[in-house]
Amino acid sequence: xxxxxxxxxxxGLGLIMSAGFTMAASVLFGYFAGSWLDKYFGTKPxxxxxxxxxxxxxxxxxxxxxxxxxxxxx
Amino acid sequence: xxxxxxxxxxxxxxxxxxxxxxxxxxxxxxFVITSWVIILILTITAILATKNMKRFPKGIQNxxxxxxxxxxxxxxxxxxxxxxxxxxxxxxxxFLYILLCNYSGLIPGAAMIxxxxxPTNNISITAGMSIxxxxxxxxxxxxxxxxxxxxxxxxxxxxxxxxxxxxxxxxPVSLSLRLYGNIYGEEMIIGKLxxxxxxxxxxxxxxxxxxxxxxxxxxxxxxxxxxxxxxTEEHH
Numbered sequence: 001x002x003x004x005x006x007x008x009x010x011x012g013l014g015l016i017m018s019a020g021f022t023m024a025a026s027v028l029f030g031y032f033a034g035s036w037l038d039k040y041f042g043t044k045p046x047x048x049x050x051x052x053x054x055x056x057x058x059x060x061x062x063x064x065x066x067x068x069x070x071x072x073x074x
Numbered sequence: 075x076x077x078x079x080x081x082x083x084x085x086x087x088x089x090x091x092x093x094x095x096x097x098x099x100x101x102x103x104x105f106v107i108t109s110w111v112i113i114l115i116l117t118i119t120a121i122l123a124t125k126n127m128k129r130f131p132k133g134i135q136n137x138x139x140x141x142x143x144x145x146x147x148x149x150x151x152x153x154x155x156x157x158x159x160x161x162x163x164x165x166x167x168x169f170l171y172i173l174l175c176n177y178s179g180l181i182p183g184a185a186m187i188x189x190x191x192x193p194t195n196n197i198s199i200t201a202g203m204s205i206x207x208x209x210x211x212x213x214x215x216x217x218x219x220x221x222x223x224x225x226x227x228x229x230x231x232x233x234x235x236x237x238x239x240x241x242x243x244x245x246p247v248s249l250s251l252r253l254y255g256n257i258y259g260e261e262m263i264i265g266k267l268x269x270x271x272x273x274x275x276x277x278x279x280x281x282x283x284x285x286x287x288x289x290x291x292x293x294x295x296x297x298x299x300x301x302x303x304x305x306t307e308e309h310h
């Protein structure tokens with residue numbers, strides 16, 4: 001495991017490049033899932049709103065997990 | 075090239091046979107055939123490379139050993155040597171398949187063939203791949219940790235359950251859209267440039283395409299491996 005450091009650099013680079021899209025996808029997923037549920041249950045606009053907020057929160061949480069991975073320690 | 079929207083317009087299936095005994099069609103599109111060819115190339119070269127292996131590799135065995143060793147080393151840095159040997163074959167297959175799919179659009183003259191697109195330029199293919207990754211997270215996770223795998227949905231605190239579920243569900247969405255979007259955008263630009271000036275002008279975009287294709291295959295596999303690493307992690 002001598003050249004681990006080189007791999008770690010690439011790993012970090014790849015994860016950073018993926019971060020922005022993950023955030024956007026979370027927000028969009030929340031919005032579309034919410035509007036689909038709203039159509040299904042006929043509760044416009046409440047579920048869209050709730051899922052939008054939850055999606056944004058989930059996106060923020062995955063960014064947090066990216067920055068502070070939990071595999072060390074524990 | 076055709077008048078009806080170049081090679082990026084809606085394409086008709088190449089073959090459209092009827093499924094025997096039903097009234098349904100089974101459309102087979104160009105990108106599916108490209109994908110089959112890529113699968114065949116990978117399979118045949120892999121068989122040829124491992125058929126009579128030498129201690130000092132030459133030719134095709136050398137190429138494959140270089141690729142597999144490099145990738146396994148990379149996964150080893152993410153999930154540890156032992157798990158890399160376990161899950162490496164799946165991830166390596168993903169990487170090589172996506173890489174060849176992305177690069178298939180750069181074959182000289184490919185942009186001129188009507189209906190020819192790299193398989194990863196289609197959301198169905200990328201969605202299929204990310205659903206595979208999504209299911210494999212659960213499969214590997216349950217196999218490694220049993221029912222304890224589902225504990226991570228309630229960590230670090232139980233009320234974060236819903237956020238954890240959304241986070242899990244977003245993974246295949248972001249994986250498939252990231253790969254599809256990047257390749258689609260790149261192919262679109264190359265296609266339009268080739269339509270306007272077929273000679274030399276699309277070249278810088280194609281160089282960028284080489285970069286994008288490699289990076290996207292790498293990012294897809296990297297994310298899949300971190301997801302699998304997270305799912306199969308033993309807590310000490």
